[in-house]
Amino acid sequence: MLALNNIEVIYDGIILVLKGASLNVREGGITTLLGANGAGKSTTLKAISGLLRSERGEVTKGSIEFHGERVDRLPPHEIVRRGIVQVFEGRRVFEHLTAEENLIAGAHVVSDVRRVREGIERVYEYFPRLKERRAVQAGYLSGGEQQMLVIGRALMSRPRVMLLDEPSLGLAPMLVEEIFGIVQRLNREEELTVLLVEQNATLALTIAEHGYVMENGRIVLEGSADALRENADIKEFYLGLTEVGARKSYRDVKHYKRRKRWLS
Amino acid sequence: MVDWQFFALLLSNGVLIGLMYSLIALGFVLVYKATDAINFAQGEFVMIAGFLVAVALGAYGAPLWLAVALALAVMIAFGFGLERVMLRPLIGRPIVAVIMATIGLAAILRGFGPLMWGAETKPLPLPIPDEPIVWGPFFIPPIQLLGAGVSLLFLAIFGWFFLRSRQGIAMRAVADSQQVAMAMGVNVERYFALAWAMTGIVSALGGLIWGNLLGVDVHLALVGFKVFPVVILGGLDSIPGAIIGGLIVGIVENVAAGYIDPWVGGGTKDFAPYVLMILALMIRPYGIFGKQIIERV
Incomplete structure (x- = not known):
C-alpha cells in the first residue's frame, strides 16, 4: 500500500542521507524499521510525510507511492489529507495549547465539526488519562501523557497509515x-497501518510482523519479525544477546567481536 | 481645578489613548503570535492606511465608507502580498533575517507614502463632533471614544478567534511549532498570510483613527514606536497583554506628562513609556501575559 522505491535523500543540496532505500508497508500491518542512531530512519519517515522540505532536504531519486499514487512531490498537508500522518520522536506537543486544543489542531484536515467531536471522544477512549487532563497546557503534562497526546493528536486526522517515530x-x-x-x-480495532521506527528492537519485533534494518542510509536486512528475531546479527547488535541466547555479561568483555555480515 | 479632578482627567485620557495604542499593538501581536516575526513596519502600515483613506476622501471625494472599505481591501491585499513576496522566501531562515526585512520595508514605505501622495499633512476628517463630551470631571474627545470602542471591539473579535475558533487554534499551533503543525496537515503558509492580512485590517482601522487625530503625513508612522513599550509590557504574543500594555502606556504617559512636564518643560510623554519598558524587561522579560517558556523538571 505504501512503497518506497529506491529513494535517495539529500539535505542542503550536499549531504546524502538515504542512499537508495526501498521498503514496503503492508496494509493493516505493523512494519518496523530498526537501526542505530543516524542510520536514516527518521529521514525515511520525513521523506514519506513530506516534511523533509521544511528541513531543506529533498528526495532526489526514486519514488514514494501510496495506493499507486506518487506522493513524494506533495506538500505535507496534502499527504495528511491522503491518510498518512507522522508522529515525531521526542513528544512534540503544542506546549502552549491545552491537551484538548492539541487534539483539535490535529483534526485540521477534518472539516466536519461533528466528526472532530467524535474523534476527540475516540481518543479519550483509548487514552482515558488524557480526558482527565484535557484542560491542562500540554507542556505541563508528564512524559507518558505527552506521548499519548501526540499519538492521539495524530489519530484525529483519521489516518490510514501512522508513521510512529x-x-x-x-x-x-x-x-x-x-x-x-x-x-x-x-x-x-481501527485497522490502522503502522510504520514503527524504534531503537528498542526487542519490543518493536514483538508487536510488528515485518521488519527492516537500516544502516548508513541503506536497507541492509529485511524479513518477518520472527525471522529477524532469530537472526544472529540482529541478536548481537540490536538485542544484546550472544549466539547461545544468554545475556551478555560484562565479565567476559573480551569476547569475539562479531562482524556485521551485511557490511562485507 | 481640584487635584483629583486633574488626575481623573489625565487618567481617562490615558485609558482612551491607551486603548488606541492597543489597536496598533494588536496588529503587531497577531503577526508575532502566528509567525514569530517581529514587524518593525507596523507604524508604516498604519501610515499607509491613513494615506489611503485621506487621499480617497480628499483628492477623490469618495464617501467615507468607500474610503474605509478601500483602505481595508488594499491593506488586506498588501498583507497577503507581503507574505507571498517577502516573507515566504524567509521561512526557515534565522529570525534576524525577517526583522531586517521588515526594517527595510518600513524605510521603503516611509519613502513610498509621501512620494506617491505628497509630503504635506493631509486632514482625515470624520463625521463626528469636535467638541469634547463633558461628563463630571471627564473631558472626552469623541474621536478618542470612537477609537477606544473600535479597539475593544477588534480586540474582542481577535481574542475570540484565537481562543475558540479552530483556525485560531491552528494558528497558535503554528506559532508553537511550524514543523509539527505541518505534520498535522496545517498549511502553514496560508496561516502566515492570514496573520498578515489580519494585521492589514487592524492597521487600516488604526490609520483611520490615528490619521484623524494626528493628520496624515510621514510622522503618522511614529505611532508604531509606541507599540514596543506596549507589547513588551503586555507580552509579545498576548491579546489581553496588548490591552493591558496599551492601558499602562497610555495612563503612564498622560499622568507623567501632566505632573512632570510643568517642571521639565515638556517631552515626558515621549520617554516615560520607554523607561517603563526597560524596567519591564529587567523584571519580566516575557511581559505580563507573555508566554513563558515551559520547562518541566
Missing part, C-alpha cells in the same frame, strides 16, 4: 508497554 524514547518501561499495547489495539 520512537514512541518509547525516554519513557518508563511500564509506560512503554502500555503505549505499545495501545498501538497494537489501534492496529487491530
Whole structure:
C-alpha cells in the first residue's frame, strides 16, 4: 500500500542521507524499521510525510507511492489529507495549547465539526488519562501523557497509515508497554497501518510482523519479525544477546567481536 | 481645578489613548503570535492606511465608507502580498533575517507614502463632533471614544478567534511549532498570510483613527514606536497583554506628562513609556501575559 522505491535523500543540496532505500508497508500491518542512531530512519519517515522540505532536504531519486499514487512531490498537508500522518520522536506537543486544543489542531484536515467531536471522544477512549487532563497546557503534562497526546493528536486526522517515530524514547518501561499495547489495539480495532521506527528492537519485533534494518542510509536486512528475531546479527547488535541466547555479561568483555555480515 | 479632578482627567485620557495604542499593538501581536516575526513596519502600515483613506476622501471625494472599505481591501491585499513576496522566501531562515526585512520595508514605505501622495499633512476628517463630551470631571474627545470602542471591539473579535475558533487554534499551533503543525496537515503558509492580512485590517482601522487625530503625513508612522513599550509590557504574543500594555502606556504617559512636564518643560510623554519598558524587561522579560517558556523538571 505504501512503497518506497529506491529513494535517495539529500539535505542542503550536499549531504546524502538515504542512499537508495526501498521498503514496503503492508496494509493493516505493523512494519518496523530498526537501526542505530543516524542510520536514516527518521529521514525515511520525513521523506514519506513530506516534511523533509521544511528541513531543506529533498528526495532526489526514486519514488514514494501510496495506493499507486506518487506522493513524494506533495506538500505535507496534502499527504495528511491522503491518510498518512507522522508522529515525531521526542513528544512534540503544542506546549502552549491545552491537551484538548492539541487534539483539535490535529483534526485540521477534518472539516466536519461533528466528526472532530467524535474523534476527540475516540481518543479519550483509548487514552482515558488524557480526558482527565484535557484542560491542562500540554507542556505541563508528564512524559507518558505527552506521548499519548501526540499519538492521539495524530489519530484525529483519521489516518490510514501512522508513521510512529520512537514512541518509547525516554519513557518508563511500564509506560512503554502500555503505549505499545495501545498501538497494537489501534492496529487491530481501527485497522490502522503502522510504520514503527524504534531503537528498542526487542519490543518493536514483538508487536510488528515485518521488519527492516537500516544502516548508513541503506536497507541492509529485511524479513518477518520472527525471522529477524532469530537472526544472529540482529541478536548481537540490536538485542544484546550472544549466539547461545544468554545475556551478555560484562565479565567476559573480551569476547569475539562479531562482524556485521551485511557490511562485507 | 481640584487635584483629583486633574488626575481623573489625565487618567481617562490615558485609558482612551491607551486603548488606541492597543489597536496598533494588536496588529503587531497577531503577526508575532502566528509567525514569530517581529514587524518593525507596523507604524508604516498604519501610515499607509491613513494615506489611503485621506487621499480617497480628499483628492477623490469618495464617501467615507468607500474610503474605509478601500483602505481595508488594499491593506488586506498588501498583507497577503507581503507574505507571498517577502516573507515566504524567509521561512526557515534565522529570525534576524525577517526583522531586517521588515526594517527595510518600513524605510521603503516611509519613502513610498509621501512620494506617491505628497509630503504635506493631509486632514482625515470624520463625521463626528469636535467638541469634547463633558461628563463630571471627564473631558472626552469623541474621536478618542470612537477609537477606544473600535479597539475593544477588534480586540474582542481577535481574542475570540484565537481562543475558540479552530483556525485560531491552528494558528497558535503554528506559532508553537511550524514543523509539527505541518505534520498535522496545517498549511502553514496560508496561516502566515492570514496573520498578515489580519494585521492589514487592524492597521487600516488604526490609520483611520490615528490619521484623524494626528493628520496624515510621514510622522503618522511614529505611532508604531509606541507599540514596543506596549507589547513588551503586555507580552509579545498576548491579546489581553496588548490591552493591558496599551492601558499602562497610555495612563503612564498622560499622568507623567501632566505632573512632570510643568517642571521639565515638556517631552515626558515621549520617554516615560520607554523607561517603563526597560524596567519591564529587567523584571519580566516575557511581559505580563507573555508566554513563558515551559520547562518541566
